[in-house]
Amino acid sequence: MTSLDLRVYIEDTDAGGIVYHANYLNYLERGRTEWLRDKGFDQHSLFERNIALVVRRLECQYRLxxxxxxxxxxxxxAGAPRQYTVAFEQQIMRHGKLLFRxxxxxxxxxxxxxxxxxxxEDLLSAMTLDSQNA
Incomplete structure (x- = not known):
């Protein structure tokens, strides 16, 4: 598991000061990018290997x-990888309270x-190891 701490800025919010619903997806993207970095990968190196990672399906639950x-x-x-896909489990927390899954x-x-x-193979190994440490 990888953790990323973020501050909510005015640009992230609606007129009421609440994070706009679509911006949670940006936070998830940053989380997955940092997960890659934590495992020794980055988007540039994957592109150089002719690999792209794309969102196939998304399920959201807004809590608070x-x-x-x-x-x-x-x-x-990362969940257990399949042949071409992997399910990432992500959550956004504030002081131990679940805001978004x-x-x-x-x-x-x-x-x-x-x-x-x-x-x-190297990315597959990193995902497998992360899923086994769940």
């Missing part, structure tokens, strides 16, 4: 609102042909 100036934590864990299926694709691609 995040507000302007809140300090929140995005927790990201997301399940995001990520597909591995060929970055030029946009067809499903098998996971690179």
């Amino acid at each position: 609102p995040a507000r302007l100036d809140d300090y929140v934590t995005v927790e990201t864990r 997301g399940m995001v299926d990520i597909a591995c694709i060929d970055a030029t042909g946009y067809k499903p691609a098998r996971w690179p």
Whole structure:
């Protein structure tokens, strides 16, 4: 699991100072990007290997609102990888309280042909290890 701490800025909120619903997806994206970095990968190196990671399916559950100036934590864990996809379990917390939960299926694709691609062995190993430590 990887954790990312974020501050909620005015640009993240609606007129009432509540995080706009679509911005939670941005937080999840940042969480998955930092999960990759934590495992020794980055988007550039994957692109150089002709690999792209794309959202295939998304399920969200909004529990409590995040507000302007809140300090929140995005927790990201990879599930057991399948041939071309993996489900990331993500949640956004504030002081130990669950604000948002997301399940995001990520597909591995060929970055030029946009067809499903098998996971690179090193990334597959990192996901498998993370899912086993759940």
